[in-house]
Amino acid sequence: MAVGETRFPAMPVIEGLRLGTAMAGIKKPERRDLVVIEIPQGARVAGSFTRNAFCAAPVTVAKANLAACQARGEGARLLVINTGNANAGTGEVGLRDAHATCTELARLAGVPEDSVLPFSTGVIGEPLPMERLLGGLPSALESLGADDEAWQQAGEGILTTDTRAKGASVTLTIGDGAVTINGISKGSGMIKPNMATMLAFVATDAAIEQTLLDSLLRETVDRSFNCITVDGDTSTNDACVLIATGRGAEVVSDEQVAVFRDGLQRVMTELAQAIIRDGEGATKFVTLQVSEAASREEALDVAFTVAHSPLVKTALFASDANWGRILAAVGRAPVSDFDVERVTIDLGDVRLVENGGRAAGYTEEDGSRVMREEEITIRIALGRGEEGATVWTSDLSHDYVSINADYRS
Amino acid sequence: MAVGETRFPAMPVIEGLRLGTAMAGIKKPERRDLVVIEIPQGARVAGSFTRNAFCAAPVTVAKANLAACQARGEGARLLVINTGNANAGTGEVGLRDAHATCTELARLAGVPEDSVLPFSTGVIGEPLPMERLLGGLPSALESLGADDEAWQQAGEGILTTDTRAKGASVTLTIGDGAVTINGISKGSGMIKPNMATMLAFVATDAAIEQTLLDSLLRETVDRSFNCITVDGDTSTNDACVLIATGRGAEVVSDEQVAVFRDGLQRVMTELAQAIIRDGEGATKFVTLQVSEAASREEALDVAFTVAHSPLVKTALFASDANWGRILAAVGRAPVSDFDVERVTIDLGDVRLVENGGRAAGYTEEDGSRVMREEEITIRIALGRGEEGATVWTSDLSHDYVSINADYRS
Numbered sequence: 162m163a164v165g166e167t168r169f170p171a172m173p174v175i176e177g178l179r180l181g182t183a184m185a186g187i188k189k190p191e192r193r194d195l196v197v198i199e200i201p202q203g204a205r206v207a208g209s210f211t212r213n214a215f216c217a218a219p220v221t222v223a224k225a226n227l228a229a230c231q232a233r234g235e236g237a238r239l240l241v242i243n244t245g246n247a248n249a250g251t252g253e254v255g256l257r258d259a260h261a262t263c264t265e266l267a268r269l270a271g272v273p274e275d276s277v278l279p280f281s282t283g284v285i286g287e288p289l290p291m292e293r294l295l296g297g298l299p300s301a302l303e304s305l306g307a308d309d310e311a312w313q314q315a316g317e318g319i320l321t322t323d324t325r326a327k328g329a330s331v332t333l334t335i336g337d338g339a340v341t342i343n344g345i346s347k348g349s350g351m352i353k354p355n356m357a358t359m360l361a362f363v364a365t366d367a368a369i370e371q372t373l374l375d376s377l378l379r380e381t382v383d384r385s386f387n388c389i390t391v392d393g394d395t396s397t398n399d400a401c402v403l404i405a406t407g408r409g410a411e412v413v414s415d416e417q418v419a420v421f422r423d424g425l426q427r428v429m430t431e432l433a434q435a436i437i438r439d440g441e442g443a444t445k446f447v448t449l450q451v452s453e454a455a456s457r458e459e460a461l462d463v464a465f466t467v468a469h470s471p472l473v474k475t476a477l478f479a480s481d482a483n484w485g486r487i488l489a490a491v492g493r494a495p496v497s498d499f500d501v502e503r504v505t506i507d508l509g510d511v512r513l514v515e516n517g518g519r520a521a522g523y524t525e526e527d528g529s530r531v532m533r534e535e536e537i538t539i540r541i542a543l544g545r546g547e548e549g550a551t552v553w554t555s556d557l558s559h560d561y562v563s564i565n566a567d568y569r570s
Numbered sequence: 571m572a573v574g575e576t577r578f579p580a581m582p583v584i585e586g587l588r589l590g591t592a593m594a595g596i597k598k599p600e601r602r603d604l605v606v607i608e609i610p611q612g613a614r615v616a617g618s619f620t621r622n623a624f625c626a627a628p629v630t631v632a633k634a635n636l637a638a639c640q641a642r643g644e645g646a647r648l649l650v651i652n653t654g655n656a657n658a659g660t661g662e663v664g665l666r667d668a669h670a671t672c673t674e675l676a677r678l679a680g681v682p683e684d685s686v687l688p689f690s691t692g693v694i695g696e697p698l699p700m701e702r703l704l705g706g707l708p709s710a711l712e713s714l715g716a717d718d719e720a721w722q723q724a725g726e727g728i729l730t731t732d733t734r735a736k737g738a739s740v741t742l743t744i745g746d747g748a749v750t751i752n753g754i755s756k757g758s759g760m761i762k763p764n765m766a767t768m769l770a771f772v773a774t775d776a777a778i779e780q781t782l783l784d785s786l787l788r789e790t791v792d793r794s795f796n797c798i799t800v801d802g803d804t805s806t807n808d809a810c811v812l813i814a815t816g817r818g819a820e821v822v823s824d825e826q827v828a829v830f831r832d833g834l835q836r837v838m839t840e841l842a843q844a845i846i847r848d849g850e851g852a853t854k855f856v857t858l859q860v861s862e863a864a865s866r867e868e869a870l871d872v873a874f875t876v877a878h879s880p881l882v883k884t885a886l887f888a889s890d891a892n893w894g895r896i897l898a899a900v901g902r903a904p905v906s907d908f909d910v911e912r913v914t915i916d917l918g919d920v921r922l923v924e925n926g927g928r929a930a931g932y933t934e935e936d937g938s939r940v941m942r943e944e945e946i947t948i949r950i951a952l953g954r955g956e957e958g959a960t961v962w963t964s965d966l967s968h969d970y971v972s973i974n975a976d977y978r979s
Contacts, residue, residue, distance in 0.1 A: 214908035215901030252927025285894020395902035479975035485694025492624030493804035499623035518661025566888035
């Protein structure tokens with residue numbers, strides 16, 4: 162299942178950046194499961210990784226190699242991503258396998274070993290099938306391309322339980338020049354990113370300083386991937402990489418940065434929302450807007466408490482206007498000195514709660530009308546301050562249980 | 571569905587304490603849905619209530635009335651409990667209805683109005699059907715009894731989506747005398763108590779001081795009802811009441827208190843576990859034991875993070891030894907400076923994780939053997955200190971989704 166349509170967009174070429182894929186048979190035969198992304202010399206690369214304490218071996222290696230590149234004032238040169246196996250919970254063997262993958266790809270491509278960043282996604286706790294993975298690298302390199310089709314195939318090559326490839330692209334006018342930002346992402350379950358979600362790779366031709374690139378990545382990830390949740394489960398393998406080749410327009414002045422930040426945020430948010438629309442078993446796309454909070458953190462706490470409530474999520478699945486479950490979830494959010502008399506809750510254009518209870522004009526008919534929609538916005542005003550946050554989530558359906566109970570993903 | 575058998579136990583008479591029920595037709599006809607508990611004069615009563623900010627009207631009134639009784643050095647005289655309607659999210663009307671229920675019952679029984687404590691459970695946000703509720707009070711009073719059958723019928727009269735009545739009883743030897751502790755509870759979904767869960771009523775004939783009774787209630791609730799979770803959703807109506815009639819043996823000396831505390835804890839834990847065994851859609855009863863934590867709070871954080879993980883819960887439902895999901899959930903728990911190298915995770919008698927990854931001797935066959943059992947213990951040692959905590963939970967099944975998506979509970 163999935164909510165709405167998300168067609169893979171047209172992706173303009175980002176000069177010097179190429180993507181290749183292979184069918185390496187890592188978990189299943191005849192499936193695009195290995196992706197290589199080639200980054201031109203002189204590019205800047207920023208990364209954002211999971212905060213799960215049991216982070217996967219490739220995350221450990223990618224972080225170390227990226228730091229080594231940055232210390233030399235360089236970007237990484239190659240990303241290698243496999244699906245079908247997360248190489249997480251694999252201890253020493255996992256680290257050795259992640260390093261061996263970098264060594265072999267570096268040898269084939271003629272670049273330093275630590276300029277290769279490895280990424281994995283799939284089942285946790287099983288050793289990587291190294292022979293098949295390494296065997297797939299030459300054909301992935303042979304297929305390198307920069308066009309639409311290369312982007313779409315790379316988008317497909319990183320999927321696990323996802324039902325469709327996810328891409329987003331904007332082209333911005335900056336000064337006299339233009340800047341393109343292309344991105345792909347994957348993720349469908351085990352989605353409650355803490356830093357970055359699952360896998361997302363975003364590339365731009367902008368010419369931009371490393372420190373600025375780093376801070377823009379942090380900032381835009383915080384308001385996109387860190388604001389989505391399917392099931393509250395933070396993956397061991399989350400990573401988001403932002404590449405700037407530097408061959409397009411310069412992003413330097415405050416005005417240029419503002420335009421670029423806005424475009425980057427749009428790409429990040431679109432990729433993050435695409436993950437929710439394709440959430441495991443999703444039949445609804447739900448936007449939770451919390452306002453009038455004392456702090457952004459408090460607004461996020463309330464939004465995530467509602468977004469993770471199995472009772473709210475099953476009511477959404479059933480299109481049942483059982484608003485008492487939303488009220489109960491808001492009431493248990495970790496907010497001190499909560500004055501429920503000041504809280505209002507709206508479902509779409511219908512006021513549900515005011516003055517500590519059901520709103521005077523509320524009718525079940527109005528509530529049901531909104532609940533039947535495929536895209537639903539819930540607005541919660543706390544009456545405590547000026548801060549706010551927006552979180553996106555999906556419902557909890559029979560298909561979510563089936564996907565996670567019937568298959569080892 | 572429900573896990574294992576929980577037969578309603580034999581309940582010795584607690585002299586002076588009587589229970590009555592009626593079919594008031596609050597939500598459905600021909601259903602025991604109204605319970606009155608009569609408490610003898612001179613008893614001491616302690617209460618523990620939900621911390622949900624949107625607490626229900628009866629909780630507000632019960633807390634205020636209990637405080638008024640305690641200020642006079644008295645216990646409450648009557649408890650009145652309806653199922654089928656939570657009287658929560660009902661604002662001013664809800665408070666008026668809760669007060670009106672107390673007024674009418676006080677008039678019928680000839681006791682002060684504020685010595686009646688009201689409790690409600692059921693759907694949130696709908697007004698109480700006052701005519702039917704008040705109409706049922708006389709027959710509930712007429713049926714008052716102290717025997718086994720009265721306890722069991724009261725146990726049935728407080729159920730909502732529960733599939734069976736829940737009771738527990740112990741008789742302790744204290745000094746030269748004996749003390750009995752009887753309890754009933756209800757709860758099946760919206761279970762992640764914060765203070766006390768759903769509804770539980772425990773009575774003893776012990777003679778015990780009010781401040782000691784209060785602290786023993788807090789302490790035993792903290793290690794029973796506050797350590798269970800079905801879905802992480804804290805109800806608006808949680809309440810646990812402990813009544814001591816004072817007609818049995820005295821509980822005064824340290825040794826007597828220790829014996830009484832132990833017996834009370836057993837009753838509380840049995841009642842709490844009965845809620846999990848009857849959790850909505852439950853097919854597994856899962857014990858999470860976290861040890862070697864730096865604090866009890868940290869141990870609880872880790873245990874609840876695993877207990878609330880939809881991915882762990884669906885794997886349990888599927889009897890799938892997908893232990894990577896347990897590892898990922900432990901890894902995202904809110905614990906700072908987490909050294910995963912020191913963590914061990916055991917599933918029953920099988921070591922899953924050590925040295926940051928899969929345990930050397932682990933085989934899928936061993937893991938699957940444990941996962942197929944109906945009662946499963948997961949032990950997580952953090953290698954950080956001496957503290958620990960135990961939490962009980964159920965799995966996430968298709969029936970959970972059906973129960974909460976197909977019916978308005």
